[in-house]
Amino acid sequence: MATTDLRTEIKEFLSSRRARITPERAGLPAYGGHRRVQGLRREEVALLAGVSVDYYVRMERGGLAGASDGVLDALASALRLDEAERDHLLQLARRSRTPGAPRRRRPAVAVRPALRRVLDAITDAPAWICNGRYDVLAMNHLARALFSPVLADARRPANTARFVYLEPEAARAFFVDHDRIVRDVAAKLRTEAGRDPHDEELIALVGELSTRSDLFRRRWASQDVQLHRSGLKRVHHPVVGRLDLDVESMEVPAEPGLLLNVYTAPAGTATADGLAVLASWAAGREKTATGGQAPSR
Numbered sequence: 001m002a003t004t005d006l007r008t009e010i011k012e013f014l015s016s017r018r019a020r021i022t023p024e025r026a027g028l029p030a031y032g033g034h035r036r037v038q039g040l041r042r043e044e045v046a047l048l049a050g051v052s053v054d055y056y057v058r059m060e061r062g063g064l065a066g067a068s069d070g071v072l073d074a075l076a077s078a079l080r081l082d083e084a085e086r087d088h089l090l091q092l093a094r095r096s097r098t099p100g101a102p103r104r105r106r107p108a109v110a111v112r113p114a115l116r117r118v119l120d121a122i123t124d125a126p127a128w129i130c131n132g133r134y135d136v137l138a139m140n141h142l143a144r145a146l147f148s149p150v151l152a153d154a155r156r157p158a159n160t161a162r163f164v165y166l167e168p169e170a171a172r173a174f175f176v177d178h179d180r181i182v183r184d185v186a187a188k189l190r191t192e193a194g195r196d197p198h199d200e201e202l203i204a205l206v207g208e209l210s211t212r213s214d215l216f217r218r219r220w221a222s223q224d225v226q227l228h229r230s231g232l233k234r235v236h237h238p239v240v241g242r243l244d245l246d247v248e249s250m251e252v253p254a255e256p257g258l259l260l261n262v263y264t265a266p267a268g269t270a271t272a273d274g275l276a277v278l279a280s281w282a283a284g285r286e287k288t289a290t291g292g293q294a295p296s297r
Contacts, residue, residue: 005197006062006092006095006096006197007061007063008062009092009194010059010061010062010092010096011060011061011062012223013089013092014060014075014079015060016223017079017081017085018039018040018060018079019038019039019040021039021079021080022039022040023040025080026048028044028047028048042056042057042060045075045078048077048078049071049074049075049077049078050074051074051075056075063096064092064093064097065093065096065097072089072090075089076089083227084187084191084225084226084227085225087191087225088190088191088194088225092194110137111129111137111138111255112255115129115138116138118260119139119140119143120140122140122142123140123142123279124275125142125263125264125275126139126142126143126147126245126262126263126275127139127140127142127143127260127262127263128140128143128147128260129258129259129260130160130258130259130261131257131258131259132188132189132191132192132195132257132259133159133161133192133199133201133202133205134159134160134161134162134188135158136151136157136158136159136160137157137258141279141282141283141286142278142279142282143263144282145239145278145279145281145285146235146237146263146278147160148238148239149163149173149174149238150163150174152170153167159205160185161185161189161205162205162208162209164181164185165209165212165213165215166212168213168215173236174235174236174237175235175236176236177234182215182219183219183224184226185219186219186222186224187219187222187224187225187226188226188228189220190220190223190224191225191226191227206220228259229249230248230249231246232244232245232247233245233247233263237274239277239281240275240277240278241274242270243265243271243275243278244265244269245263245264245265245271246263246264246265246266247263248261249261250262
């Protein structure tokens, strides 16, 4: 990413975080009735961060190169940044300081056979591996069954971000918490862009989504960022119905940039029963597809 683009990115991120905080939330008196700016003024952020107004203005205009870790921490506290936002701010500052630094190692484009065997060994839970662009790189049989709506598009690798934004009706029917998923996907893509702004495939994906989806353009412009985290994923599967799944998303230490995602449900719950039905349906479908032979790995 060019220096001018980086400065613009810093400006838009900091100004968007400043705009969402009211003086009351920051513990500051709100003098006067009408405020010309949404959220905090620059001088109020400077006061909260313990820096001069001129210094903060330089930072918000993209000048993070000289900011110390202490100043960045104070700025993050003043703007009430969460963990993902703090990480994003540090990434922006790091890029400002070392514009010629070596680029991040590209994630693997193929999953090693040993990792595929790990997926296949997980027989009672959907498990799959993706990269930070949401490319689906490998799945076990239950994940293929669970995400059959996502895999309906013949394009490979399948990409859940494309599914969410370019197949909106199917995505809304599949994801129970569709609005949250929409926010999360864009925020995680922006986090990935902050970490690896030179990823040409990510740049192309963001460009494609921006061109084809008004909703994505709005979510991307929000400047929100988010880390991949464990949580609850609620879906409505076309065959087995509602599934409330606990998600564990783990980085693969031997393959930087890849994430292993495993979906489970407590024993005795309706979702656990649904996964059992899904496994039976998946086995029958694979048996039909292979003419009764064991599916090839």
